Amino acid sequence: EVQVVESGGDLVQPGGSLRLSCAASGFTLSSFAMNWVRQVPGKGLEWVSSIYGSAANTEYAESVRGRFTVSRDNSKNTVYLQMNSLRGEDTAVYYCGKGRPAEPWFSDLWGQGTSVTVSS
Amino acid sequence: DIVLTQSPVTLSLSPGERATLSCRASHDVNRYLGWYQQKPGQAPRLLIYDASNRATGIPARFSGGGSGTDFTLTIDGLEPEDFAVYYCQQRTRWPLTFGGGTKVEIK
Numbered sequence: 001e002v003q004v005v006e007s008g009g010d011l012v013q014p015g016g017s018l019r020l021s022c023a024a025s026g027f028t029l030s031s032f033a034m035n036w037v038r039q040v041p042g043k044g045l046e047w048v049s050s051i052y053g054s055a056a057n058t059e060y061a062e063s064v065r066g067r068f069t070v071s072r073d074n075s076k077n078t079v080y081l082q083m084n085s086l087r088g089e090d091t092a093v094y095y096c097g098k099g100r101p102a103e104p105w106f107s108d109l110w111g112q113g114t115s116v117t118v119s120s
Numbered sequence: 121d122i123v124l125t126q127s128p129v130t131l132s133l134s135p136g137e138r139a140t141l142s143c144r145a146s147h148d149v150n151r152y153l154g155w156y157q158q159k160p161g162q163a164p165r166l167l168i169y170d171a172s173n174r175a176t177g178i179p180a181r182f183s184g185g186g187s188g189t190d191f192t193l194t195i196d197g198l199e200p201e202d203f204a205v206y207y208c209q210q211r212t213r214w215p216l217t218f219g220g221g222t223k224v225e226i227k
Contacts, residue, residue, distance in 0.1 A: 035216070037164075045156075045164065045207055047216040061215050095163055103169050105211035106154045108176070110163035 002026035002109065006096050009114030012086055020081040020114055022096030030074035033104035036081050038092035039113075048094070050105060051079060063089075086118045122147050124208050124219035132227040139195040141222045143208035148188050152212040155184055155193045158221075159204045167206075168193065198224070 008020040022034065036048040049070040050059045058070050069082040079096060093115050097107025123146040133139055143153065151171040156164040166175040168184035171191060181196045195202055203226050208219040 037218075044221050045158075045209075045218040047209075047218065050216070059214050059216075097164075100166075100169060100175075103152075103154075103211065105216055106166055106169045106209065107164075108166045108169075110165070113163060 004096055004098055004109055004111040006094060006111040006114040009094065009116045011117045011119065013120050014087060014118055016086050016118070017082070017084045018086065018116060020083065020094055020096075020116070022079040022081075022111060024077045024079075024098070027098070028074075029072065029077045029079065032101065033099035034070075034072065034079045035097045035099060035105065035107050036070065036094060037097060037107070038090075038094045038116075040092045046092070049081065050099075052104070053099075083116070086116075088118050090116060091118045092116060121215055122149060122210050122213055122217050124210060124217055126206075126208060126219035126222045128222060129220070130223045130225060132225050133198055134227045135198050135200055137198055139193075139198055139202070139224055141193040141195075141206055141224075143186075143191040143193070143219050145189045145191070145210060147213075149210045149212040151187045152210055153184075153186070153191050154209050154211070155182075156207045156209065157202075157204050158207065164207065195224075 035050045051070045067085045072079045093113040095113045098109040100108045125144045127142045155168040158164045172184045205221045205223045
């Protein structure tokens with residue numbers, strides 16, 4: 001089955017760190033860009049970060065630049081989102097999405113999301 | 121940043137009716153706009169990419185149109201499973217941005 005599964009969400013204190021994982025199955029991750037999008041419960045979607053298939057290029061929302069790092073391990077078919085210096089406003093459900101082959105910044109396959117809560 | 125404004129915020133319709141959703145961009149996005157559907161407790165699902173192309177497995181009752189700054193998503197003959205929140209997203213320029221969403225609810 002073709003799917004992506006996020007994990008790693010947790011309750012963390014302000015200033016803490018967390019690493020989210022997005023494991024792909026049923027397809028070769030290295031062939032596709034991957035996108036991270038978050039959603040505060042009851043609110044809209046917010047793009048967080050994207051990584052090209054080659055991993056040579058990454059992009060970040062201004063709100064997370066310098067604190068979050070996206071990476072991929074193609075040998076493990078997994079993408080990561082390292083989140084440092086976490087703030088209350090980072091509290092959200094985080095989704096990873098597989099980019100379309102020719103339009104990589106649209107996600108055509110999403111995971112179920114993983115919940116991050118930043119609170120003392 | 122490119123701001124996407126969706127209207128209306130809420131659309132109250134009955135099954136079988138046509139839904140017309142709007143997404144207006146603050147800058148020209150060419151045709152690089154997509155639409156997603158999201159149901160409660162679920163991840164978004166891509167419906168339309170690059171303004172008018174249906175994603176794999178999306179029923180023909182969903183159609184998209186527009187270019188530049190004005191876009192529409194039309195659902196011809198609402199089915200019970202279509203009542204959900206719909207978001208537009210642009211891929212023209214970083215940062216990627218989403219609209220605030222339109223909730224299609226049962227009247």
